[in-house]
Amino acid sequence: MQDSSILWFREITMADLPVVGGKNASLGEMIGTLARAGVRVPEGFATTAGAFRSFLEHEDLDHRIEAALASLDVEDVAMLALTAAEIRRWILAQPFPATLEREIRAAHATLVAAQAHPDGVTWAVRSSATAEDLPDASFAGQQETFLHIAGVENVLDAVRGVFASLYTDRAIVYRAQHGFAAESVAISAGIQRMVRSDVGASGVMFTVDTESGFDEAVVITSAYGLGETIVQGAVNPDEFSVYKPALRVGRPAIIKRELGTKAIAMRFAEGTRVGASTVTVEVPADDRARFSISDEDVEELAGSALVIEGHYGRAMDIEWARDGIDGRLYIVQARPETTVAHLDRGVLQRYALRERSDVLVRGRAVGSKIGAGPARVMHDLAEMHLFHEGDVLVADRTDPDWEPIMRRASAIVTDRGGRTCHAAIVARELGIPAVVGTADATRLLDDGVGITVSCAEGEDGLVYRGALEYDVQQTVVDDLPDLPIEVMLNVAVPDQAFSLAQLPNDGVGLARLEFIVSTMVGIHPRALAEADELAEPLRTEVASRTAAYASPRDYFVRRVAEGVSTIAAAFAPKPVIVRLSDFKSNEYARLLGGDLFEPKEENPMLGWRGASRYATKSFEQCFAMECEAIRFVRDDMGLTNLQVMIPFVRTRSEGERTLAAMAHNGLRRGRNGLEVLMMCEIPANALLADDFLDLFDGFSIGSNDLTQLTLGVDRDSELVADAFDERNAAVLVLLERAITACNRRGKYVGICGQGPSDHPDFAAWLMERGIRSMSLNPDAVIATWLQLGALAPAPVAQLQR
Numbered sequence: 001m002q003d004s005s006i007l008w009f010r011e012i013t014m015a016d017l018p019v020v021g022g023k024n025a026s027l028g029e030m031i032g033t034l035a036r037a038g039v040r041v042p043e044g045f046a047t048t049a050g051a052f053r054s055f056l057e058h059e060d061l062d063h064r065i066e067a068a069l070a071s072l073d074v075e076d077v078a079m080l081a082l083t084a085a086e087i088r089r090w091i092l093a094q095p096f097p098a099t100l101e102r103e104i105r106a107a108h109a110t111l112v113a114a115q116a117h118p119d120g121v122t123w124a125v126r127s128s129a130t131a132e133d134l135p136d137a138s139f140a141g142q143q144e145t146f147l148h149i150a151g152v153e154n155v156l157d158a159v160r161g162v163f164a165s166l167y168t169d170r171a172i173v174y175r176a177q178h179g180f181a182a183e184s185v186a187i188s189a190g191i192q193r194m195v196r197s198d199v200g201a202s203g204v205m206f207t208v209d210t211e212s213g214f215d216e217a218v219v220i221t222s223a224y225g226l227g228e229t230i231v232q233g234a235v236n237p238d239e240f241s242v243y244k245p246a247l248r249v250g251r252p253a254i255i256k257r258e259l260g261t262k263a264i265a266m267r268f269a270e271g272t273r274v275g276a277s278t279v280t281v282e283v284p285a286d287d288r289a290r291f292s293i294s295d296e297d298v299e300e301l302a303g304s305a306l307v308i309e310g311h312y313g314r315a316m317d318i319e320w321a322r323d324g325i326d327g328r329l330y331i332v333q334a335r336p337e338t339t340v341a342h343l344d345r346g347v348l349q350r351y352a353l354r355e356r357s358d359v360l361v362r363g364r365a366v367g368s369k370i371g372a373g374p375a376r377v378m379h380d381l382a383e384m385h386l387f388h389e390g391d392v393l394v395a396d397r398t399d400p401d402w403e404p405i406m407r408r409a410s411a412i413v414t415d416r417g418g419r420t421c422h423a424a425i426v427a428r429e430l431g432i433p434a435v436v437g438t439a440d441a442t443r444l445l446d447d448g449v450g451i452t453v454s455c456a457e458g459e460d461g462l463v464y465r466g467a468l469e470y471d472v473q474q475t476v477v478d479d480l481p482d483l484p485i486e487v488m489l490n491v492a493v494p495d496q497a498f499s500l501a502q503l504p505n506d507g508v509g510l511a512r513l514e515f516i517v518s519t520m521v522g523i524h525p526r527a528l529a530e531a532d533e534l535a536e537p538l539r540t541e542v543a544s545r546t547a548a549y550a551s552p553r554d555y556f557v558r559r560v561a562e563g564v565s566t567i568a569a570a571f572a573p574k575p576v577i578v579r580l581s582d583f584k585s586n587e588y589a590r591l592l593g594g595d596l597f598e599p600k601e602e603n604p605m606l607g608w609r610g611a612s613r614y615a616t617k618s619f620e621q622c623f624a625m626e627c628e629a630i631r632f633v634r635d636d637m638g639l640t641n642l643q644v645m646i647p648f649v650r651t652r653s654e655g656e657r658t659l660a661a662m663a664h665n666g667l668r669r670g671r672n673g674l675e676v677l678m679m680c681e682i683p684a685n686a687l688l689a690d691d692f693l694d695l696f697d698g699f700s701i702g703s704n705d706l707t708q709l710t711l712g713v714d715r716d717s718e719l720v721a722d723a724f725d726e727r728n729a730a731v732l733v734l735l736e737r738a739i740t741a742c743n744r745r746g747k748y749v750g751i752c753g754q755g756p757s758d759h760p761d762f763a764a765w766l767m768e769r770g771i772r773s774m775s776l777n778p779d780a781v782i783a784t785w786l787q788l789g790a791l792a793p794a795p796v797a798q799l800q801r
Contacts, residue, residue: 005051005103009044009190020046020188021128026334027190030308037307040330043114044123044192045107049130051100052163052186058097061090065167066183074176077169077384077404084169091164096156104159104191108152111193122150122194122268124332125158127165130186143171143187147226147278148194148268155191162189170403177407195332198267198278199324201292202227203237204420206337207305208315210428211367211419213340214498214570215315217255218242218302221420222292224283225265227319227332233397233417233424234280236260236364236437238291242302243569243637251638254298255565256494257558259548260418262288289547293322300329308334315340339428348503351456352779354469360445361413363438365454365461366424368499371411371433372452372467375445378405392453394445398423406430411453413441413463435461459495473782480504480782481789486773487781488577490752493519494563497570500778504785507574507641508567509700509775510752513581513626516563518591521556525622527593528552538593545592553625560629561637568639575641577677577700577752577775580626582610582647605714610648610679615657627665635666640673645700647679652688655695669697677748681705686734689741698748699738700775703755707731726755727762739769748772756780760787 012020012028020028024046031041056062065087072083096104108123115121127143144165146158165171166187175185195202203222208215221230221237229235241256262283269279293301301320308331309316319333351370376391378384384405387393393409395402397416406412406426414423417436427434433455435441441463445451450467488509489500494516517525523542527534531542531552546555568576584604588594597618601607613619633639644667649655655678659669662676669676678685678692681702685692689699703726708715710731713724725731735751742749750773756763757780766774767788776784 004048005054005100006045006047006107008107009041009046009192012046018130019048019050020190021049021130021186022335023126023128023333024188024190025128027192027332029311030331030334034307034311039304039307040328042124042193042195042330042332044111044190046128046188046190047100047104047159049186049188052188054097054100055094055163058094061094062183064090069172072172074173074404080169080172080404084167084172087167088164091167092160094160096160101156104156105152108155108191111191115193122148123155123158124190124192124194125149125155125162126190126192126333127162128188128190129166129171130188143168145228147228148198159189159191163187168400170400173404173407192332195321195330196323196325197227197321198225198265200322200327201225201297201324202319202321203230203293205301205305205318205320206315206420207309207318208337208340209241209498210337210339211365212498212502214501215340216244216569216572217498218244218247218305219419220298220301220305221260221418222298223260223262223265224287224292225267225281226278227321228278229264229266229280230418230420231319231422232399233414233421233436234266235262235264235418236416237262237418237420238293239418240298241566242298243565243639244302244306245572246569246637246639247299247302247306249638252632252636253302254295254562255569255637256562257291257548259289259291262292286547289544291548297322297329304329304331312336339425348474348782350473350779350782351454352471352473353452353454353456353464354471356464357452357468358465359462360451360465361435361438361441361463363413363435363441363461364417364419364424365457365459366412366419366427366434366436367432367455369431369433370452370454370456370470371409372450372470373410374448375413375451377442377445377447379442392451394441394447395423396442397421398426411435413438413445413453415439415441433461435463438463458493480785483767483785483788485767485771485788486750487785488575488750488752488773488775489781490757490775490777491567494566496778497567501570503778503781505571505574505781506773508571508576509750509773510645511564511567511576511578513560513564513578514583514587516560517556517581517583518587520559520563522592523552523556524588524591524594524597525556525625526597526618527591528556529621529625534593538596541592556625557629557632560626561632564629564642565633565637565639568633568642572639572641575643577643577645577750578630579645579647579679579700580610580614580630581622582679584609605708611646611654611658612648612650614646615654615661620661623661624665627662627667631666634674635672643675643677643697645677645679646696647702648681648705649678649692650682650684652691652695655692659695675748680738681709683710683734686738686741689738690745693741693745693747696747699742699750701735701738701749701751701753703731703735703751703753706734706753707755710734726753727759727765732765735766736769739766739771742772743770750775756784760784763788 009028014029017025112118125146205220220240223237237260239258246253315337317337373390373392377394387405389408392411394413412434414436452464452468486506490510546552549555585598586604589598614623675697678696680699752775756774757777
């Protein structure tokens with residue numbers, strides 16, 4: 001079989017990687033073994049490595065290429081460009097050996113004859129290098145792909161183009177840097193029926209979260225038209241995360257939906273000449289406002305990803321396309337994911353800025369590192385010689401031609417692109433921070449001026465003015481001591497959950513629902529529940545923001561469910577305690593439409609907040625939506641590690657009304673393992689602990705409010721800030737009373753306030769008193785853990801002030 005010039009995909013397996021390259025071998029493997037499991041791959045054929053070598057040997061071309069490369073210094077960017085261009089010109093002018101041309105023409109004719117509508121069929125001609133997509137090296141993007149190629153003459157030209165692309169600047173450099181001898185790598189051209197994603201959608205999916213290494217999610221990006229816009233970073237795509245355990249058992253599994261701008265789409269042009277077969281068009285506003293694929297599409301794609309990952313036994317990087325004519329989803333490429341494999345899970349590395357300055361631009365963070373250097377704003381590769389080691393590359397977007405300078409960069413910033421664009425993929429591989437999709441970095445950043453690129457602050461990537469100081473903390477996980485308590489995390493927003501779950505932890509002790517509402521919803525819940533009754537222009541604004549969902553009410557429920565389920569999935573099966581909304585009236589008023597529904601209170605901190613809202617007539621629709629979101633995550637998605645906490649319960653009767661309202665909305669304490677905790681944050685909660693523990697499964701102590709209300713200190717006032725101290729004797733008495741009551745009754749007791757994160761001596765005192773868990777801010781986990789392991793619990797006298 002290896003003596004043939006072409007092989008049909010149905011004949012190929014992964015054993016043929018040396019013959020047809022990694023990409024084509026993977027396509028053949030999937031067609032032969034995974035089709036019965038529902039993985040749909042377009043049929044086609046591939047030229048062999050032997051055919052490529054025969055092509056080069058024809059008219060002695062291989063010796064000319066060897067001579068040109070022998071004296072080439074790949075670090076000489078200018079000479080590299082000249083040499084590579086000359087080699088490609090030689091290949092494009094080279095005639096095919098008669099046997100190879102004859103076999104390509106015959107295979108093409110066979111493919112055409114097999115089509116239901118042969119007159120309109122076109123082809124994708126893809127490159128596949130024989131050393132590519134190995135577990136420790138990815139040649140993805142190094143060679144060319146040609147789309148929408150019609151007619152055998154154009155197919156032959158495209159095959160030449162594939163052969164020539166083995167000698168692009170970036171491909172030559174990549175092989176040199178990875179130790180591949182020039183003659184050891186051959187290239188295969190794969191010819192497949194073109195999936196009509198130009199009138200459908202396409203994208204990329206990973207079977208692991210590439211930012212954090214979290215391996216229980218499939219991450220999918222999607223945009224209208226051909227997938228080149230996503231890979232090139234020319235479009236900000238929709239993004240979805242799908243939770244594998246839920247998907248495997250047929251439960252609703254989408255834990256994240258992010259609507260991309262999708263401003264442009266790549267369509268097929270009328271002509272079919274190689275290299276000029278596509279055009280870029282603007283996407284209509286209505287299409288931008290909705291997701292480019294349905295939930296059913298997302299889950300079908302994720303299901304195919306699970307099958308592919310299971311077959312190969314490793315994390316995979318997969319390209320897919322939805323045909324807008326037949327409506328079907330197709331897998332068009334699958335290769336090993338290479339960046340996560342290099343993560344050292346035994347060592348935690350956390351970057352943190354020591355100082356702050358003005359934020360110049362912001363976009364999507366890639367990775368979690370920080371980099372700094374002079375901004376080098378580049379509009380054209382002709383400026384490549386101006387780029388120096390350690391510069392920050394600032395560009396509209398990047399493609400594989402930029403890789404020689406990307407490898408010298410301390411960080412990368414682009415105007416366009418999502419997390420699967422070229423700049424993001426290369427940044428991960430190189431281990432440098434990148435901020436993509438900023439929209440205007442090339443306009444706002446000055447060439448040659450120092451900047452700091454921070455990807456250490458969640459999903460938002462920030463570019464600061466000046467070269468700022470920062471710390472890098474490394475911790476060997478195995479070195480952490482055993483503790484007699486559980487160390488949990490306070491998780492502020494869902495976009496950090498996958499990364500934070502990699503920290504040592506026993507779960508999440510506090511996730512605030514109001515943070516999810518403010519960051520992921522941004523609209524007052526009553527404005528959503530009563531959207532039809534809103535006056536203009538608010539009604540139109542609400543409709544615009546919620547257009548991607550079935551209704552404004554559905555928007556709230558689904559967005560809250562997405563945020564909550566992301567955190568619950570990230571830490572499963574460990575417990576995740578979500579505190580129901582604790583907005584004050586002034587905070588609710590800041591949401592879109594909030595000023596219509598919120599009272600003006602003199603002291604919102606002591607006003608209409610927490611449990612006092614839940615059972616009142618004017619808030620019951622809002623609370624019903626919260627409960628529906630939590631119920632969906634627990635009962636429908638199966639994330640029963642999610643537990644609920646009720647904030648600011650002033651009286652026993654208020655607690656009873658809250659539990660009744662929850663039960664009315666499908667959240668009955670004890671059903672399906674639901675535990676309902678109470679926030680112990682009012683002195684009355686500790687003084688009458690047993691009354692409240694009759695109703696709830698335990699306490700989570702909120703030391704911030706408990707200290708404020710015990711000492712009569714406004715925690716937000718800098719005028720009396722010196723008097724605020726969780727270690728005050730009066731606060732300690734209440735804390736000990738609450739802890740003792742919970743332990744006596746065998747109920748949960750933890751603390752989720754700021755105190756243990758700020759004061760290790762306070763944390764040690766709590767541990768001595770029998771607290772079951774401490775929920776800490778992520779930046780304090782390692783230090784507090786080590787201190788608790790090393791220090792004897794402090795006596796009470798040392799803590800009193």
